[in-house]
Structures are given as structure tokens and as C-alpha cells.
Amino acid sequence: MNLCDLVDKGTVIDYLRRFHNPNYPRKNHYATQHAQFVNGKLEGGCVRQAWYEWNKLEPTDIEPKRLFSPAIGTPIGNFVIAKWRAAGARVLTELPVYYTPLGCQHAIKGKIDALVFLPEEGNQEADKQLKVAIHYISKLRYALRKGKIDLKHYQCGILRAFNRKILPNPIEICMAEIKSTHSRGISGKFWNGPRKGERYGVKHEGPKTGHRMQLSFYRQHFPIEVGQYTIIYFSREDFYRLEFTMGETDDVKGRTFTEIPVDDFRFEQTIEKYVEQGILPKRTHDVGRDTYPCSWCRYRTRCYGADDGLVGLQVEGGQLGPDQTNAA
Numbered sequence: 041m042n043l044c045d046l047v048d049k050g051t052v053i054d055y056l057r058r059f060h061n062p063n064y065p066r067k068n069h070y071a072t073q074h075a076q077f078v079n080g081k082l083e084g085g086c087v088r089q090a091w092y093e094w095n096k097l098e099p100t101d102i103e104p105k106r107l108f109s110p111a112i113g114t115p116i117g118n119f120v121i122a123k124w125r126a127a128g129a130r131v132l133t134e135l136p137v138y139y140t141p142l143g144c145q146h147a148i149k150g151k152i153d154a155l156v157f158l159p160e161e162g163n164q165e166a167d168k169q170l171k172v173a174i175h176y177i178s179k180l181r182y183a184l185r186k187g188k189i190d191l192k193h194y195q196c197g198i199l200r201a202f203n204r205k206i207l208p209n210p211i212e213i214c215m216a217e218i219k220s221t222h223s224r225g226i227s228g229k230f231w232n233g234p235r236k237g238e239r240y241g242v243k244h245e246g247p248k249t250g251h252r253m254q255l256s257f258y259r260q261h262f263p264i265e266v267g268q269y270t271i272i273y274f275s276r277e278d279f280y281r282l283e284f285t286m287g288e289t290d291d292v293k294g295r296t297f298t299e300i301p302v303d304d305f306r307f308e309q310t311i312e313k314y315v316e317q318g319i320l321p322k323r324t325h326d327v328g329r330d331t332y333p334c335s336w337c338r339y340r341t342r343c344y345g346a347d348d349g350l351v352g353l354q355v356e357g358g359q360l361g362p363d364q365t366n367a368a
């Protein structure tokens with residue numbers, strides 16, 4: 041028996057089980073996939089990848105190495121939260137944020153990793169208030185998940201809680217996103233090529249644009265403005281930790297970054313248009329199959345194989361049908 045093979049096999053089986061769950065993947069936009077131009081560069085997800093998922097076309101590239109990294113992010117996030125709690129913080133996790141842009145039928149959904157409150161030591165009154173707050177929001181979140189209330193009621197419930205002072209002063213709250221990474225994601229060095237000798241990684245370049253965009257989206261669409269917005273990176277290889285807080289300037293050494301206005305929703309509008317018409321869109325990232333993000337995409341073989349250069353294929357019963365319009 042090869043135990044490593046068993047890990048790989050279980051990882052793929054878990055992924056496929058989730059993929060074939062009738063409730064997943066849903067026809068939803070996700071804050072983690074949102075794409076728009078930032079400083080003249082297109083950042084974020086791929087329209088064609090979302091289109092494959094919305095049409096429930098099974099991924100072609102699901103070897104374990106592509107699945108480990110997202111799967112391991114959850115236990116690392118839970119580990120970090122458990123340590124915050126052990127240190128005396130009260131933490132609310134996985135708070136839903138939804139926003140339906142103009143021109144879209146479907147909401148963009150996201151989940152804030154954590155709202156962290158640190159009650160003053162010995163202040164039992166504040167601690168008691170935090171317990172009530174956590175209980176109240178947990179109930180709201182549960183009701184939303186079970187469909188007992190809609191998004192509008194959920195958001196009103198959170199606003200009402202602050203207005204009635206069930207929740208602590210927002211200025212004392214930190215909204216946190218936890219990102220697990222490998223050690224080179226924190227700090228690495230180019231050993232050859234045109235950038236030889238240069239350092240890369242969040243320690244030298246600041247938080248990734250996609251992560252900044254995600255936290256900015258949460259700030260712009262969570263009903264309450266809080267006192268601090270932070271991205272924390274945790275290396276799963278050498279346990280290096282680094283955090284960046286949203287501020288007035290982009291200062292890598294000062295560990296601050298600026299907010300990104302998430303205000304261009306052509307990405308989501310395009311997905312909906314092509315899904316509604318049942319037409320395969322062009323690639324958002326036409327960078328070649330061996331360049332990131334295509335090199336890590338779960339649809340790479342399909343996209344650069346059978347569907348290479350094609351647009352205008354219609355989806356019938358989960359399969360691509362005859363060409364309806366044109367080939368690029």
C-alpha cells in the first residue's frame with residue numbers, strides 16, 4: 041500500500057464529490073474570482089473558466105498538486121483563528137458578503153475570514169457583550185444559510201446590531217483575511233533570467249493585487265465600517281508570518297497597502313451574457329498553456345486542446361455542441 045498515493049487519490053475523490061454535488065458549483069460570482077483592470081493591468085479570474093464551471097463541465101486537470109494548495113488553506117486558517125482565540129480574542133468567522141452589480145442577475149458572493157475583537161484584559165463587561173454579539177451574528181448567519189432570511193434582512197440585522205450596541209464599537213474590530221502560502225510566496229530570489237538577483241514575494245512586493253481587491257470588496261460591501269483591515273500571510277513551509285494593513289499609502293516596509301475601488305463589473309456581466317446565450321467565450325487570459333494562471337487552471341487541457349481557438353460553441357446537456365456562430 042502506498043500511503044502518498046492514497047492521499048492523492050483521496051484529494052481527487054474529495055474534489056470530484058464536491059464538484060458533482062448538485063448544489064456546487066452554483067451559478068454565482070465569487071469575490072475571489074472578480075477581475076478588473078488595476079493600474080492598466082487585468083487582474084483576477086477568467087471568464088472562460090467561470091463559464092465552464094457555471095455549465096458544470098468537468099475539469100480536465102485535477103491532479104493533486106493543483107488541489108492541495110486551496111485544500112490546505114482552510115486548516116491553516118482554522119489554526120490561526122484558534123491561536124487568536126487562545127490569546128484572548130473573540131473571533132467571528134466566515135461572514136457572508138453579497139453584492140449584485142447593476143446589469144447582473146447573480147450576486148457576487150464572498151466570505152470574510154474573520155472579524156477579530158480583542159477585549160481589554162479584565163473588562164468582563166466588554167467580554168460579555170462580545171459573547172452576545174457572536175451569538176447574535178451566528179444566528180443571523182445560520183438563518184441566511186438555511187434560507188430563512190434573505191440577504192437584505194441579514195445586512196439589516198447586522199446594521200441593527202451595531203445601532204442597538206449589541207456589537208462592540210466597530211473601531212475596535214479588525215477585519216482579517218488569512219492567506220496561506222509557501223515560503224517563496226513570502227520571500228524568494230530570482231537565480232537566473234532577466235530579473236536575476238531580484239527579490240520577490242509579499243515581503244518585498246506587498247500583498248497580492250487579488251488579495252487587496254478581495255479585502256477592498258469586503259470593505260465596500262459589508263454593512264459596517266470597522267477600524268482595521270488586515271491581510272495576514274502564513275507560510276505553510278517555514279511558518280513565517282507577515283501582515284499588511286489597509287492604509288493611506290502603499291508602503292511595503294511599513295506593511296501598509298491602499299484600497300482598490302472595486303467598481304468595474306464588466307467581468308460578471310460578460311459571464312452572465314455568455315452563459316445565458318450558451319456560447320463559449322474567448323479566453324480572458326490568453327497567456328499560453330504554460331504561463332500562470334493558465335498553467336494552474338483546472339481546465340487547461342480542455343481550453344488549449346479541444347476548445348483551442350474556438351468561440352461560439354453551444355452547451356447542450358453539459359456537453360459542448362455544434363459551433364453556433366464562428367471560430368476565432
Ligand code: SF4
Pocket residue numbers: 086087088089323324325326333334335337338339340343344
Ligand atoms: S486555461 Fe487559461 S484561458 Fe483557459 S479557462 Fe483556464 S485560465 Fe482561462
